[in-house]
Amino acid sequence: xxxxxxxxxxxxxxxxxxxxxxxxxxxxxxxxxxxxxxxxxxxxxxxxxxxxxxxxxxxxxxxxxxxxxxxxxxxxxxxxxxxxxxxxxxxxxxxxxxxxxxxxxxxxxxxxxxxxxxxxxxxxxxxxxxxxxxxxxxxxxxxxxxxxxxxxxxxxxxxxxxxxxxxxxxxxxxxxxxxxxxxxxxxxxxxxxxxxxxxxxxxxxxxxxxxxxxxxxxxxxxxxxxxxxxxxxxxxxxxxxxxxxxxxxxxxxxxxxxxxxxxxxxxxxxxxxxxxxxxxxxxxxxxxxxxxx
Amino acid sequence: xxxxxxxxxxxxxxxxxxxxxxxxxxxxxxxxxxxxxxxxxxxxxxxxxxxxxxxxxxxxxxxxxxxxxxxxxxxxxxxxxxxxxxxxxxxxxxxxxxxxxxxxxxxxxxxxxxxxxxxxxxxxxxxxxxxxxxxxxxxxxxxxxxxxxxxxxxxxxxxxxxxxxxxxxxxxxxxxxxxxxxxxxxxxxxxxxxxxxxxxxxxxxxxxxxxxxxxxxxxxxxxxxxxxxxxxxxxxxxxxxxxxxxxxxxxxxxxxxxxxxxxxxxxxxxxxxxxxxxxxxxxxxxxxxxxxxxxxxxxxxxxxxxxxxxxxxxxxxxxxxxxxxxxxxxxxxxxxxxxxxxxxxxxxxxxxxxxxxxxxxxxxxxxxxxx
Ligand SMILES: Nc1ncnc2c1ncn2[C@@H]1O[C@H](COP(=O)(O)OP(=O)(O)O)[C@@H](O)[C@H]1O
Ligand SMILES: [Mg+2]
Numbered sequence: 178x179x180x181x182x183x184x185x186x187x188x189x190x191x192x193x194x195x196x197x198x199x200x201x202x203x204x205x206x207x208x209x210x211x212x213x214x215x216x217x218x219x220x221x222x223x224x225x226x227x228x229x230x231x232x233x234x235x236x237x238x239x240x241x242x243x244x245x246x247x248x249x250x251x252x253x254x255x256x257x258x259x260x261x262x263x264x265x266x267x268x269x270x271x272x273x274x275x276x277x278x279x280x281x282x283x284x285x286x287x288x289x290x291x292x293x294x295x296x297x298x299x300x301x302x303x304x305x306x307x308x309x310x311x312x313x314x315x316x317x318x319x320x321x322x323x324x325x326x327x328x329x330x331x332x333x334x335x336x337x338x339x340x341x342x343x344x345x346x347x348x349x350x351x352x353x354x355x356x357x358x359x360x361x362x363x364x365x366x367x368x369x370x371x372x373x374x375x376x377x378x379x380x381x382x383x384x385x386x387x388x389x390x391x392x393x394x395x396x397x398x399x400x401x402x403x404x405x406x407x408x409x410x411x412x413x414x415x416x417x418x419x420x421x422x423x424x425x426x427x428x429x430x431x432x433x434x435x436x437x438x439x440x441x442x443x444x445x446x447x448x449x450x451x452x453x454x455x456x457x458x459x460x461x462x463x464x465x466x467x468x469x470x
Numbered sequence: 471x472x473x474x475x476x477x478x479x480x481x482x483x484x485x486x487x488x489x490x491x492x493x494x495x496x497x498x499x500x501x502x503x504x505x506x507x508x509x510x511x512x513x514x515x516x517x518x519x520x521x522x523x524x525x526x527x528x529x530x531x532x533x534x535x536x537x538x539x540x541x542x543x544x545x546x547x548x549x550x551x552x553x554x555x556x557x558x559x560x561x562x563x564x565x566x567x568x569x570x571x572x573x574x575x576x577x578x579x580x581x582x583x584x585x586x587x588x589x590x591x592x593x594x595x596x597x598x599x600x601x602x603x604x605x606x607x608x609x610x611x612x613x614x615x616x617x618x619x620x621x622x623x624x625x626x627x628x629x630x631x632x633x634x635x636x637x638x639x640x641x642x643x644x645x646x647x648x649x650x651x652x653x654x655x656x657x658x659x660x661x662x663x664x665x666x667x668x669x670x671x672x673x674x675x676x677x678x679x680x681x682x683x684x685x686x687x688x689x690x691x692x693x694x695x696x697x698x699x700x701x702x703x704x705x706x707x708x709x710x711x712x713x714x715x716x717x718x719x720x721x722x723x724x725x726x727x728x729x730x731x732x733x734x735x736x737x738x739x740x741x742x743x744x745x746x747x748x749x750x751x752x753x754x755x756x757x758x759x760x761x762x763x764x765x766x767x768x769x770x771x772x773x774x775x776x777x778x779x780x781x782x783x784x785x786x787x788x789x790x791x792x793x794x795x796x797x798x799x800x801x802x803x804x805x806x807x808x809x810x811x812x813x814x815x816x817x818x819x820x821x822x823x824x825x826x827x828x829x830x831x832x833x834x835x836x837x838x839x840x841x
Contacts, residue, residue, distance in 0.1 A: 360551045360552075360555035361557060363517075363520075363522050363542075363549075363555065364549070364551060364555040364557075364616075365568075366522065366541075366543065367520060367521075367522075367543060367548065367569070368543065368569035368572050368616075369543035369569055369572035369573050370543075370572050374572065378568075379557055379559065382559035383558055383559050
């Protein structure tokens with residue numbers, strides 16, 4: 178008689194299992210290798226990199242490159258390091274993520290619980306915006322930023338990213354709220370809660386998983402964006418990605434690889450952090466839309 | 471002036487009319503049950519009373535005030551949903567007081583009202599829990615608590631018991647009835663379960679296909695169904711419907727059916743039919759409830775017109791309190807309800823006492839009652 182198993186995984190033999198782990202380990206190493214090399218070389222003096230082996234461990238361990246990349250390196254014409262641009266990025270990402278997420282949640286709420294004539298068409302159009310390549314909107318967007326007087330400012334970048342972001346955030350929240358029981362909204366209406374009260378008191382508090390998904394997605398995309406930053410930012414509003422490019426391409430004198438490596442790690446750090454903190458909710462949230470809890 | 475008045479109300483979705491010309495007057499303190507098969511428009515009608523669905527045409531008023539277009543929260547109604555619709559992010563206490571909070575009732579009053587209701591429904595020990603930590607029956611109580619605390623003019627229930635298991639359903643049914651007797655609040659209650667309708671209501675509206683088929687007390691609906699739909703929907707096992715021929719000699723009226731062998735059996739009717747267009751030889755449908763087709767010793771002693779028919783028994787189904795027997799009359803299976811210890815054996819012939827007091831006739835074409 179077969180023993181009932183609660184395990185949903187496919188059962189495999191021990192030998193297969195060992196092999197499986199070996200392969201997975203190999204892949205993990207393969208993916209970690211570039212990052213490892215970046216870290217190692219960022220901790221060496223430049224002479225060790227230019228003079229010898231990139232793969233070797235540092236003979237002298239030093240944080241000079243990190244300090245240099247943060248506050249001294251030549252970015253463009255100013256020797257400011259990446260620091261101001263890091264804050265530029267933060268000032269751009271935080272409002273852009275917050276606004277696009279809240280707008281996405283509101284859109285999802287309206288599209289599922291306050292349906293109106295033509296709502297599916299509207300949703301279709303918003304979905305469509307997810308597939309428009311960045312390059313196409315560059316010129317019209319530049320024009321709009323010019324007209325609104327937001328060109329070259331952080332606020333302008335926030336606007337661009339919010340506009341581009343609500344397509345995805347609406348998609349996430351709409352699908353999540355589609356399976357959210359409408360009777361709850363009706364009960365709240367009878368209880369006397371209005372449009373926004375229902376949203377704040379009932380919908381949003383139940384939207385934890387999908388909010389995490391949306392925030393991670395928006396954060397990663399907006400933080401990593403280069404094209405909009407390079408196209409629409411001024412000198413004093415340039416985001417981290419553009420500054421990193423300028424750092425690496427500063428053609429005065431020697432290429433300070435250790436500084437470049439450290440700078441690249443600075444640029445990757447926030448997204449890494451977001452994944453580590455909220456990553457486990459990510460899969461859960463992605464699943465919860467499709468599989469009814 | 472009725473308490474809740476529904477006048478010529480219709481509902482259309484686009485070009486499709488799903489509710490046709492509904493007229494119902496509900497008196498204060500009544501327990502009206504809307505019953506009918508799935509998709510007949512019960513929830514739609516209830517939602518229109520609640521204000522959750524717009525009224526396409528017609529008028530709805532509560533306490534003499536027209537409610538068309540009035541927001542649900544301004545109608546002083548409370549509703550219990552089939553899924554209970556408890557707010558998952560709030561505790562039981564917050565669920566119960568949310569409506570009061572939205573109506574700006576001060577906190578001390580809210581808490582007092584909540585405690586009173588929690589006491590009445592015996593859910594005081596659950597107040598700090600979240601809905602996810604409750605059993606089905608407990609959720610049901612909380613949902614009722616949320617409705618009760620508002621002290622509404624009208625309670626609306628949409629299939630509140632259909633998510634419970636059979637035993638709990640019967641218990642909660644009794645509780646709801648007790649609650650109604652204690653509070654005396656007007657209730658409109660939707661169900662597809664005819665037993666719930668019979669046991670709970672002071673009046674029943676039987677619905678089908680967006681039409682009110684009949685509106686009346688449980689007894690009227692059960693004993694005097696207006697048409698074949700109502701007759702067969704209400705009652706379990708449902709009413710037997712037999713093809714019959716009208717026999718009339720002017721003074722007395724009877725119907726003729728065939729027994730299991732195909733021999734004619736004449737069943738005299740209690741009263742002559744008032745409809746003069748019906749004449750001897752007309753085809754009619756005879757409706758007899760299972761309990762009016764029983765063993766001679768079990769026949770209703772107050773019945774004035776009992777006819778005994780000998781017929782062969784095909785199947786017996788002992789149900790503990792009664793034994794249901796299947797036999798063939800008028801060319802089809804009919805079900806009789808006998809005493810539990812009636813001596814009946816499948817394959818043998820036995821006497822059936824047919825209580826013609828309770829017999830009803832229908833027109834085979836229009837399916838309407840012949841009186
Ligand atoms: N939003 C809607 N759009 C179109 N038709 C609907 C809508 N809601 C309900 N209906 C139709 O109205 C009829 C009555 O539905 P409902 O009142 O929910 O029935 P029930 O008696 O089972 O509660 C059904 O035929 C249903 O298909
Ligand atoms: Mg329904």
